[in-house]
Amino acid sequence: MEKVDRRIRRTRNQLGQALRELIIEKSYEAITIQDIADRADVNRATFYLHYGTKEELLVTSLTEIFDELVVQMEAQAEGKPPWESMVHAEILFEHIAENFALYQAVLGQNGLGYVMHRILAYIAAHEEKELRAYFGDAAAPPLPIPILAHHVAGSIFALASWWVENNRPYSPTEMAVMLQQLCVQGMGTLGGNS
Amino acid sequence: MEKVDRRIRRTRNQLGQALRELIIEKSYEAITIQDIADRADVNRATFYLHYGTKEELLVTSLTEIFDELVVQMEAQAEGKPPWESMVHAEILFEHIAENFALYQAVLGQNGLGYVMHRILAYIAAHEEKELRAYFGDAAAPPLPIPILAHHVAGSIFALASWWVENNRPYSPTEMAVMLQQLCVQGMGTLGGNS
Amino acid sequence: MEKVDRRIRRTRNQLGQALRELIIEKSYEAITIQDIADRADVNRATFYLHYGTKEELLVTSLTEIFDELVVQMEAQAEGKPPWESMVHAEILFEHIAENFALYQAVLGQNGLGYVMHRILAYIAAHEEKELRAYFGDAAAPPLPIPILAHHVAGSIFALASWWVENNRPYSPTEMAVMLQQLCVQGMGTLGGNS
Amino acid sequence: MEKVDRRIRRTRNQLGQALRELIIEKSYEAITIQDIADRADVNRATFYLHYGTKEELLVTSLTEIFDELVVQMEAQAEGKPPWESMVHAEILFEHIAENFALYQAVLGQNGLGYVMHRILAYIAAHEEKELRAYFGDAAAPPLPIPILAHHVAGSIFALASWWVENNRPYSPTEMAVMLQQLCVQGMGTLGGNS
DNA sequence: TCCTAAGCGAGACGGTACGTCTTGTCTTCCA
DNA sequence: TGGAAGACAAGACGTACCGTCTCGCTTAGGA
Structure with missing residues (x-):
C-alpha cells in the first residue's frame, strides 16, 4: 500500500471530479486537458504529473464509481x-x-x-x-x-x-x-x- | 435526381473508401483529415469542399453500407x-x-x-x-x-x-x-x- | 495593329477600372483577384486569360494614366x-x-x-x-x-x-x-x- | 523596466535577425512566416506568441536600426x-x-x-x-x-x-x-x- | 446564312499559407 | 519536493487565395 502525499490525493480527486463534471456538460472529445486543469484549479503541467492522457484519468475516475456498484451488488x-x-x-x-x-x-x-x-x-x-x-x-x-x-x-x-x-x-x-x-x-x- | 459531376462522385467515393480503410487500420480518433485526403489521393482542401467534418464523412460512408443491409432485409x-x-x-x-x-x-x-x-x-x-x-x-x-x-x-x-x-x-x-x-x-x- | 475582339477590349477595360476603384477603397495587398473579377463582372478564370498577375494588371492600368500625363507634358x-x-x-x-x-x-x-x-x-x-x-x-x-x-x-x-x-x-x-x-x-x- | 524572460529576448532577436536576412534575399511579400520561423530556428506557432503579423515584426525590427541612427544624429x-x-x-x-x-x-x-x-x-x-x-x-x-x-x-x-x-x-x-x-x-x- | 473558332461562365481541384488550437515537454521559481 | 507559471516544439485544424483545368454555352465574323 503506497503512501501517497495528501496533496497528491487532493489533486487527483480534483482532476477526477473535474472530468466527471465536464463530461456531463459537453462531449468528451471536446474536453481539453486545459479545461480539466482549469476546473480542478490545477496547472495543466500538473495534470501530466499524474496522468498520461485524458483516457487514463477517465478510466481511473469511472472505475471508482463502478467499484462502488460492484461492492453493493456482491453484497x-x-x-x-x-x-x-x-x-x-x-x-x-x-x-x-x-x-x-x-x-x-x-x-x-x-x-x-x-x-x-x-x-x-x-x-x-x-x-x-x-x-x-x-x-x-x-x-x-x-x-x-x-x-x-x-x-x-x-x-x-x-x-x-x-x-x-x-x-x-x-x-x-x-x-x-x-x-x-x-x-x-x-x-x-x-x-x-x- | 440531382445531376452530380462525375468528378465529384469520384472524389466522394475515394474519400469514403479511404475512411473505411483507415478505420480498420487505426483508431478513428487517430485518423486525421490529412490521412484521409492522402489515402484518397485528394488535396486536403478538397475534403472540405465535400464534407464539413470527419463525422459527416463517416455517417455518409456508413449509411451506404447500412442501406444495403436494409434493402436485403426488407426483401x-x-x-x-x-x-x-x-x-x-x-x-x-x-x-x-x-x-x-x-x-x-x-x-x-x-x-x-x-x-x-x-x-x-x-x-x-x-x-x-x-x-x-x-x-x-x-x-x-x-x-x-x-x-x-x-x-x-x-x-x-x-x-x-x-x-x-x-x-x-x-x-x-x-x-x-x-x-x-x-x-x-x-x-x-x-x-x-x- | 492587332485586331482585338471587342469583347476582349471590354473585359480588359472592366478589369482595369475595377482595380483602380478597389485600390482607392482598400489596401492593394488586400485586393484579391476574386475581388477584381467580381467588381469587373467577370469570371475569375477569365482574369487569367488576360493577365498573369495582379501586378501585370496594375502596371497596364497605371501606364494608361501616366501616358496621358506624359503627352500633356511633352506638348x-x-x-x-x-x-x-x-x-x-x-x-x-x-x-x-x-x-x-x-x-x-x-x-x-x-x-x-x-x-x-x-x-x-x-x-x-x-x-x-x-x-x-x-x-x-x-x-x-x-x-x-x-x-x-x-x-x-x-x-x-x-x-x-x-x-x-x-x-x-x-x-x-x-x-x-x-x-x-x-x-x-x-x-x-x-x-x-x- | 519590464522583466522579460531571457528566452523571450533570444527568440525575438532571432526572429528579427531572420527577417532582416530574408528581406535581403527575396521580396518581402514572398517571405512567409514559416520562412522566418525556419530561419530563426523557431516553431511557427511561436512566432505568433510574439508578433501578430509579419508587419509587426518588420516595424519592430527596423525601429531598432532607426533608433540607433537617431541616437548618433542627435549627438x-x-x-x-x-x-x-x-x-x-x-x-x-x-x-x-x-x-x-x-x-x-x-x-x-x-x-x-x-x-x-x-x-x-x-x-x-x-x-x-x-x-x-x-x-x-x-x-x-x-x-x-x-x-x-x-x-x-x-x-x-x-x-x-x-x-x-x-x-x-x-x-x-x-x-x-x-x-x-x-x-x-x-x-x-x-x-x-x- | 450557317458554322466554327474564340471568349467566357461555372466550378472542381491541387497547392500553399494562414492564424488558431491542443498537446506534451521543459525550465524556472516559489512555498 | 510538489506545484504554478509559462515558453516552446509539434502538428492538426478550418479557411482563404491562387493558378490550372475541364466543360458547356454564346456569340461573333468569315465561309
Missing part, C-alpha cells in the same frame, strides 16, 4: 441463478439513477465508445462468472455460456440506455421486473395469444 | 412476428461477416460511441416498427413495445459484438438460431435440468 | 532649363488633382513600394533627359547630372506626396511656384535675414 | 540651421553604407511602400522639428515649413535611393556635400553661365 450474492433474482438489476438501475447525468453523457448520442464497450464487457463478464458458478461443471448449459452472458448483458445495456435517454419513465424496480421477465421467459409467451 | 418481409423468423438475424450476421474488418473496428475495444449508439438505436427502431405492425392496435402487448424492441436490439448488438470480437466462432445461421431461441423462449426453460 | 517642351519652367510641375500637380483618390492610395501610408519607386525613377529619368538636352555636351554640369535629376525628382515626389496627404492645401500653381523656387534658388537665400 | 545637435551642417547627412549616408544590403532591399525596385513612406515621413518630421527650432517664432519663414521640410526630405530620400541602387559611386562625405549644396544654393547658381 447480494445468493445461490439462485442470476436471472431469477431481480436484486442485481434493481441495484444497477438505482445506481444509474444516482449518477444520472453521468450515464446520460456516457450512454447517449455522443456516448463514449470506449466506455460503452467496457460496460457491456463488464456486465457480460459478471454474468458469465455467475452462470459458471450456477451451472458448475456438471450440467452442460444448453447454449454456450458466453452467448447467454452476452444476451443478458446486451439486454441490460440496451434497456438501461433506453431508460436513461427517455428520462426514467419507469422505476428501477419496474425495470428490473421487466428485464427479468424478458430474460427468463422470453417473448414467446408474451404474445397473449398462446 | 424478406413476412407476416410472422419478427422474433419467430431467423431470416432477419441471419442476413444481419452474414452482412457483418462480409464487412468483418469494418465492424471489428466499429464495435470493438476502440469502437465509436457514436456509431454504436446509432446501430443500437437503428436496430431498436427497426424492431419497434415490426412489433407495432405485428400487434396492430388490437391486442395490447404485455410489455411496452419500446422495452421489447430494446431487449431484442440489445441482445443482437451484444451477440454481434461478441461474435466479431471472438472471430466468428459460429456460423451466421447458428448465431441466428441461438438468438431466436434466447429471445423467444428466454433462459428459463434452458436450465436443462427442469 | 510643353521648350528650350528653357526644366527647372526654370513651372509649366511641367503645374501640369503634374493638376494631373494629380484629377486622379486624386488614386494617388492618395498609391502615395499614402499604405502606398505601393513598387509604384512609388517607379514614379520616382520615372521623374528622375525625365529630368535627366531634359538636363542632358540643356547642358548639351559643351558646358560640364557643376554636379553629376543624375544627382541633379534625383534631387529635383525627390523634391517633386515628396512635395506631391505631402500635398496629397494633406488634402491639397495649395493650388497646383502655388505648388509649382514653390517647387521651382526651392529647386532654383535653394534655401540659402530664404533665411529671411540676409 | 551632433548644433545651433546652425540643419541644412548648413553636413554632419547629419554624412551620418545618414554612413549609416546606410553600414546596412547596405538592407537598404538596397527596402529602397529598391521591390521596396516596401510602407517603409519608404515611413522613412520619408520620418526625415521630414525630423527636418521640420529642426526648422522650427531654427526659425523660432520670430522670423516668419519665407515658405511654409512643411514644404521646406519635405523638399529636403525628398532630396535626401531620392539621393540615398539612387546612391544605393548604383552601388555607392561616391563617398558618404561627397554625397553629403552635394546634398547640402543643392539644398542651400539651389540649382540656379550652378548653371555656370549665370
Whole structure:
C-alpha cells in the first residue's frame, strides 16, 4: 500500500471530479486537458504529473464509481441463478439513477465508445462468472455460456440506455421486473395469444 | 435526381473508401483529415469542399453500407412476428461477416460511441416498427413495445459484438438460431435440468 | 495593329477600372483577384486569360494614366532649363488633382513600394533627359547630372506626396511656384535675414 | 523596466535577425512566416506568441536600426540651421553604407511602400522639428515649413535611393556635400553661365 | 446564312499559407 | 519536493487565395 502525499490525493480527486463534471456538460472529445486543469484549479503541467492522457484519468475516475456498484451488488450474492433474482438489476438501475447525468453523457448520442464497450464487457463478464458458478461443471448449459452472458448483458445495456435517454419513465424496480421477465421467459409467451 | 459531376462522385467515393480503410487500420480518433485526403489521393482542401467534418464523412460512408443491409432485409418481409423468423438475424450476421474488418473496428475495444449508439438505436427502431405492425392496435402487448424492441436490439448488438470480437466462432445461421431461441423462449426453460 | 475582339477590349477595360476603384477603397495587398473579377463582372478564370498577375494588371492600368500625363507634358517642351519652367510641375500637380483618390492610395501610408519607386525613377529619368538636352555636351554640369535629376525628382515626389496627404492645401500653381523656387534658388537665400 | 524572460529576448532577436536576412534575399511579400520561423530556428506557432503579423515584426525590427541612427544624429545637435551642417547627412549616408544590403532591399525596385513612406515621413518630421527650432517664432519663414521640410526630405530620400541602387559611386562625405549644396544654393547658381 | 473558332461562365481541384488550437515537454521559481 | 507559471516544439485544424483545368454555352465574323 503506497503512501501517497495528501496533496497528491487532493489533486487527483480534483482532476477526477473535474472530468466527471465536464463530461456531463459537453462531449468528451471536446474536453481539453486545459479545461480539466482549469476546473480542478490545477496547472495543466500538473495534470501530466499524474496522468498520461485524458483516457487514463477517465478510466481511473469511472472505475471508482463502478467499484462502488460492484461492492453493493456482491453484497447480494445468493445461490439462485442470476436471472431469477431481480436484486442485481434493481441495484444497477438505482445506481444509474444516482449518477444520472453521468450515464446520460456516457450512454447517449455522443456516448463514449470506449466506455460503452467496457460496460457491456463488464456486465457480460459478471454474468458469465455467475452462470459458471450456477451451472458448475456438471450440467452442460444448453447454449454456450458466453452467448447467454452476452444476451443478458446486451439486454441490460440496451434497456438501461433506453431508460436513461427517455428520462426514467419507469422505476428501477419496474425495470428490473421487466428485464427479468424478458430474460427468463422470453417473448414467446408474451404474445397473449398462446 | 440531382445531376452530380462525375468528378465529384469520384472524389466522394475515394474519400469514403479511404475512411473505411483507415478505420480498420487505426483508431478513428487517430485518423486525421490529412490521412484521409492522402489515402484518397485528394488535396486536403478538397475534403472540405465535400464534407464539413470527419463525422459527416463517416455517417455518409456508413449509411451506404447500412442501406444495403436494409434493402436485403426488407426483401424478406413476412407476416410472422419478427422474433419467430431467423431470416432477419441471419442476413444481419452474414452482412457483418462480409464487412468483418469494418465492424471489428466499429464495435470493438476502440469502437465509436457514436456509431454504436446509432446501430443500437437503428436496430431498436427497426424492431419497434415490426412489433407495432405485428400487434396492430388490437391486442395490447404485455410489455411496452419500446422495452421489447430494446431487449431484442440489445441482445443482437451484444451477440454481434461478441461474435466479431471472438472471430466468428459460429456460423451466421447458428448465431441466428441461438438468438431466436434466447429471445423467444428466454433462459428459463434452458436450465436443462427442469 | 492587332485586331482585338471587342469583347476582349471590354473585359480588359472592366478589369482595369475595377482595380483602380478597389485600390482607392482598400489596401492593394488586400485586393484579391476574386475581388477584381467580381467588381469587373467577370469570371475569375477569365482574369487569367488576360493577365498573369495582379501586378501585370496594375502596371497596364497605371501606364494608361501616366501616358496621358506624359503627352500633356511633352506638348510643353521648350528650350528653357526644366527647372526654370513651372509649366511641367503645374501640369503634374493638376494631373494629380484629377486622379486624386488614386494617388492618395498609391502615395499614402499604405502606398505601393513598387509604384512609388517607379514614379520616382520615372521623374528622375525625365529630368535627366531634359538636363542632358540643356547642358548639351559643351558646358560640364557643376554636379553629376543624375544627382541633379534625383534631387529635383525627390523634391517633386515628396512635395506631391505631402500635398496629397494633406488634402491639397495649395493650388497646383502655388505648388509649382514653390517647387521651382526651392529647386532654383535653394534655401540659402530664404533665411529671411540676409 | 519590464522583466522579460531571457528566452523571450533570444527568440525575438532571432526572429528579427531572420527577417532582416530574408528581406535581403527575396521580396518581402514572398517571405512567409514559416520562412522566418525556419530561419530563426523557431516553431511557427511561436512566432505568433510574439508578433501578430509579419508587419509587426518588420516595424519592430527596423525601429531598432532607426533608433540607433537617431541616437548618433542627435549627438551632433548644433545651433546652425540643419541644412548648413553636413554632419547629419554624412551620418545618414554612413549609416546606410553600414546596412547596405538592407537598404538596397527596402529602397529598391521591390521596396516596401510602407517603409519608404515611413522613412520619408520620418526625415521630414525630423527636418521640420529642426526648422522650427531654427526659425523660432520670430522670423516668419519665407515658405511654409512643411514644404521646406519635405523638399529636403525628398532630396535626401531620392539621393540615398539612387546612391544605393548604383552601388555607392561616391563617398558618404561627397554625397553629403552635394546634398547640402543643392539644398542651400539651389540649382540656379550652378548653371555656370549665370 | 450557317458554322466554327474564340471568349467566357461555372466550378472542381491541387497547392500553399494562414492564424488558431491542443498537446506534451521543459525550465524556472516559489512555498 | 510538489506545484504554478509559462515558453516552446509539434502538428492538426478550418479557411482563404491562387493558378490550372475541364466543360458547356454564346456569340461573333468569315465561309
